[in-house]
Amino acid sequence: DTAVSQTPKYLVTQMGNDKSIKCEQNLGHDTMYWYKQDSKKFLKIMFSYNNKELIINETVPNRFSPKSPDKAHLNLHINSLELGDSAVYFCASSPRRGGSYEQYFGPGTRLTVT
Amino acid sequence: DAKTTQPNSMESNEEEPVHLPCNHSTISGTDYIHWYRQLPSQGPEYVIHGLTSNVNNRMASLAIAEDRKSSTLILHRATLRDAAVYYCILRDYSGNTPLVFGKGTRLSVIA
Numbered sequence: 001d002t003a004v005s006q007t008p009k010y011l012v013t014q015m016g017n018d019k020s021i022k023c024e025q026n027l028g029h030d031t032m033y034w035y036k037q038d039s040k041k042f043l044k045i046m047f048s049y050n051n052k053e054l055i056i057n058e059t060v061p062n063r064f065s066p067k068s069p070d071k072a073h074l075n076l077h078i079n080s081l082e083l084g085d086s087a088v089y090f091c092a093s094s095p096r097r098g099g100s101y102e103q104y105f106g107p108g109t110r111l112t113v114t
Numbered sequence: 115d116a117k118t119t120q121p122n123s124m125e126s127n128e129e130e131p132v133h134l135p136c137n138h139s140t141i142s143g144t145d146y147i148h149w150y151r152q153l154p155s156q157g158p159e160y161v162i163h164g165l166t167s168n169v170n171n172r173m174a175s176l177a178i179a180e181d182r183k184s185s186t187l188i189l190h191r192a193t194l195r196d197a198a199v200y201y202c203i204l205r206d207y208s209g210n211t212p213l214v215f216g217k218g219t220r221l222s223v224i225a
Contacts, residue, residue, distance in 0.1 A: 033212070042215070044215070045213065058212070099145070100207055103160060
């Protein structure tokens, strides 16, 4: 059973398109996250949701919009894709939002914008 | 956010213990010390975390200095599968700040 799953695994698209990446966790966790890992392998937080409420929103272009329809899902929608959006996007979840809780990561979605 | 300092890379022989150091001299009393690792082409994987006392789990041990300004992740018997980038991260107990991944330590394991 996959704890944190993401779809699709690979996404190739052209500049200007709109795309979505889906994330689901079956762990019963309250808190979910989106991270971006660029070509230089730096991993950065983008968003965090706790019980469907946005709690962390780092400096991310407003072309990126997270949506949490329920506690088990956190989707990432990206409008007007740019070349610089090419990266691997990781979803994660943790039991609660506190710093004493570990995070479980999904396998990642490799986005390539041409 | 409090910062951590780790060596860029380390090397170990298979089946030998590995001690991965991390300095965090500006740690606050409410910061938890987390360790994650990322194997090639995979998502980060939680390893262990602690606050003040040493911690053990099935993957590793975490030794925390008495003044909490440094910690060491101990892999008791390195295997080839342990080759990864290891990240030492501080996170406030509130959870209001995110995990901040630095460059980590790239561990190579030699057969």
